Amino acid sequence: MPKLSVIIPCYYNEANIPITGPELIRNEQRFPPGVEFEYVLVDDGSRDGTWAALQGFQQQYPDRVTLVKLAGNVGSYNAIVAGIAHATGDCLAVITADLQDPPELLAEMYGYWERGLKLVLANRADREEGLVQSLVSNTFHYLMRRIALPGVPSGGFDMVFFDRQLRDQVVQMHERNSNVFYLLVWLGYPYVSIPYTRRKREVGRSRWTFSKKVKLFVDSLLSFSFFPVRMISVLGLGLGAVAVAYGLFLLVLRLLGENEPEGWTTLMLVLLFVSAFQMVALGIIGEYVWRGLDAARTRPLYVAEQVQPARPAAPSAPPVG
The missing domain is CATH 3.90.550.10 (Spore Coat Polysaccharide Biosynthesis Protein SpsA; Chain A)
Structure with missing residues (x-):
């Protein structure tokens, strides 16, 4: 039986x-x-x-x-x-x-x-x-x-x-x-x-x-999905497109003889945003690297x-x- x-x-x-x-x-x-x-x-x-x-x-x-x-x-x-x-x-x-x-x-x-x-x-x-x-x-x-x-x-x-x-x-x-x-x-x-x-x-x-639930979510997501890495690529391309568009905007203003916008505060916000994105991206990549190391140790x-x-x-x- x-x-x-x-x-x-x-x-x-x-x-x-x-x-x-x-x-x-x-x-x-x-x-x-x-x-x-x-x-x-x-x-x-x-x-x-x-x-x-x-x-x-x-x-x-x-x-x-x-x-x-x-x-x-x-x-x-x-x-x-x-x-x-x-x-x-x-x-x-x-x-x-x-x-x-x-x-x-x-x-x-x-x-x-x-x-x-x-x-x-x-x-x-x-x-x-x-x-x-x-x-x-x-x-x-x-x-x-x-x-x-x-x-x-x-x-x-x-x-x-x-x-x-x-x-x-x-x-x-x-x-x-x-x-x-x-x-x-x-x-x-x-x-x-x-x-x-x-x-x-x-x-x-x-x-x-709650911390165990968060860990479970991260483990489950990274184990069964490439979404986090793909998200980094998509956001990186998006930020690059925004940078190119803003560069073209400044070029047109210069060709037309217009004054370029003053924006120290805006510049700092953009810099902080990009830096934060880079740190998050490194953190996600680090999670994958750490999991690879943990698997390689075969504990x-x-x-x-x-x-x-x-x-x-x-x-x-x-x-x-």
């Missing part, structure tokens, strides 16, 4: 695990009989009691829970890659540890996988969150659709279901400073998208800060301090006599 591996990145989720674990176990009833389950929970360098909570969950279900403890915090997407690398299932899914993404969708996604689809996405059609957070998230995904990956569903997605073939390809890539979810879409396999309403977080405080995406694999249940002893 097929085996499903569910990867769950955890970061300061001490209070969530006692709720999420049993919920995932209850959710198994929605699947067809005979499906084998594996839960790979990755502690992304938490400094609270997350690891102890994960160990407690594994003690309850030692035959299906694998734990990976990372030495330091490497970000949720690298933690997901660590979970994918340690998963052994025929199909895999990624879900958050705070139950904002409903586990009951996994059974429906599994059904699409059984029909032959190698990638299934659950996209956020709506969210039970504040206006500012929704606006930031929707803007992020709109820009990514416009300038990087036109095929991704609107609203974004944090829950994916994919075949082991995609798992092997993602692990082999060793992609750095990227977005593993967008990488799955980039592979090019046909997929189906299931809309859902993202729940409001009920337990604990989110560690997904690991994560360091696993401790791995506790699932322990299959011991077979019962045959009756005596």
Whole structure:
């Protein structure tokens, strides 16, 4: 029978695990009989009691829970890659540890996988969150659709279901400073998208800060689009055209014997604008150069301090006599 591996990145989720674990176990009833389950929970360098909570969950279900403890915090997407690398299932899914993404969708996604689809996405059609957070998230995904990956569903997605073939390809890539979810879409396999309403977080405080969101946007944009470099070229050509036009304007004034416009303030503004553009352009180019250097160093995406694999249940002893 097929085996499903569910990867769950955890970061300061001490209070969530006692709720999420049993919920995932209850959710198994929605699947067809005979499906084998594996839960790979990755502690992304938490400094609270997350690891102890994960160990407690594994003690309850030692035959299906694998734990990976990372030495330091490497970000949720690298933690997901660590979970994918340690998963052994025929199909895999990624879900958050705070139950904002409903586990009951996994059974429906599994059904699409059984029909032959190698990638299934659950996209956020709506969210039970504040206006500012929704606006930031929707803007992020709109820009990514416009300038990087036109095929991704609107609203974004944090829950994916994919075949082991995609798992092997993602692990082999060793992609750095990227977005593993967008990488799955980039592979090019046909997929189906299931809309859902993202729940409001009920337990604990989110560690997904604004700075992390900005980094994710930059990483995603630079990993899947040449738009920033092309934008530098277009703006440079535009500024050059403006300079040529202004030069021709001054030449005509001189030929006509007119006084050239005095504009020390204007000159300084133009100089500051061009200088600012040059610094921004150098910064964008520097981001690409740094990513090339980071990839050339071939450092690991994560360091696993401790791995506790699932322990299959011991077979019962045959009756005596």
